[in-house]
Amino acid sequence: MTAKETCPKCRDTSWVLKDSKGSTVAVRCSCYKEQKNQAYFDQAGIPKRYTNCSFNNFETHNETHQHAKKIAQKFVKDYPALNAGLLFIGPCGVGKTHLSVAIMNELIWKKTISCYFCDFRELIRNIQSSYSTESRITESEVLFPIFQKDLLVLDELGAKRTTAWVEETVFYIINHRYNQKKLTVFTSNYIDDGEDEEDTRDSFFKRKDDSLVDRIGIRLRSRLYEMCKIVNMEGDDYRKKIKQASYRNI
Ligand SMILES: Nc1ncnc2c1ncn2[C@@H]1O[C@H](COP(=O)(O)OP(=O)(O)OP(=O)(O)O)[C@@H](O)[C@H]1O
Numbered sequence: 289m290t291a292k293e294t295c296p297k298c299r300d301t302s303w304v305l306k307d308s309k310g311s312t313v314a315v316r317c318s319c320y321k322e323q324k325n326q327a328y329f330d331q332a333g334i335p336k337r338y339t340n341c342s343f344n345n346f347e348t349h350n351e352t353h354q355h356a357k358k359i360a361q362k363f364v365k366d367y368p369a370l371n372a373g374l375l376f377i378g379p380c381g382v383g384k385t386h387l388s389v390a391i392m393n394e395l396i397w398k399k400t401i402s403c404y405f406c407d408f409r410e411l412i413r414n415i416q417s418s419y420s421t422e423s424r425i426t427e428s429e430v431l432f433p434i435f436q437k438d439l440l441v442l443d444e445l446g447a448k449r450t451t452a453w454v455e456e457t458v459f460y461i462i463n464h465r466y467n468q469k470k471l472t473v474f475t476s477n478y479i480d481d482g483e484d485e486e487d488t489r490d491s492f493f494k495r496k497d498d499s500l501v502d503r504i505g506i507r508l509r510s511r512l513y514e515m516c517k518i519v520n521m522e523g524d525d526y527r528k529k530i531k532q533a534s535y536r537n538i
Pocket residue numbers: 341345346347348349353378379380381382383384385386387444475476477526527
């Protein structure tokens with residue numbers, strides 16, 4: 289018994305015949321793009337909690353939300369004609385990861401762009417464990433999607449305190465993408481004290497001594513300035529303010 293055909297238009301061959309100026313030519317069936325987008329989505333490594341994040345379900349509670357959303361939408365619209373990625377900076381729960389995944393979803397489903405989501409700590413852990421003799425995965429296997437995908441989202445930059453090794457490794461990764469003219473979207477909790485910004489959230493400011501440069505080093509931060517547009521986000525912790533409130537009725 290053969291498997292059931294899923295596309296009656298091309299009988300699952302991905303090609304359809306079309307008339308063009310009197311002769312018959314083979315062109316890609318519409319299902320080809322849908323399958324490719326689905327494959328890109330499946331390989332993008334987006335955490336389950338965030339798979340539905342979009343611009344539509346991103347609420348704008350203040351001006352920085354509006355600004356960040358506008359920049360993110362422009363990024364998608366202009367892609368790939370861009371010369372810088374983005375770095376969303378702000379306290380926890382303001383929607384940095386949400387907006388980054390919304391960018392990925394739009395690029396995958398509307399522009400068929402290969403994207404990859406990567407948590408900074410997990411990346412460092414995976415590279416470190418690839419060095420162990422028992423590891424079944426090599427460093428180059430860990431780094432393959434990081435280098436190869438057209439758009440990388442590196443979430444929670446600086447979430448692990450830097451050591452010379454971490455700094456060197458992350459610099460190598462970021463520099464490699466930069467040299468290949470591949471764009472990266474970063475998120476970080478650590479304020480960039482090179483910027484004149486005001487924030488009202490106490491917890492955010494209490495860590496002023498623990499800034500982005502403390503976490504990732506001067507060299508990397510300088511590279512980020514060149515590679516990314518910095519987008520500062522402020523506001524309440526959505527998890528606490530809105531999600532927690534919605535559990536009150538349970
Ligand atoms: N403006 C928003 N509109 C809709 N949902 C939001 C918004 N901000 C945050 N959320 C939701 O709240 C949760 C936390 O948001 P998110 O993970 O994007 O925050 P974050 O800024 O990345 O925080 P952290 O610094 O802790 O990583 C997610 O489920 C996200 O979808």
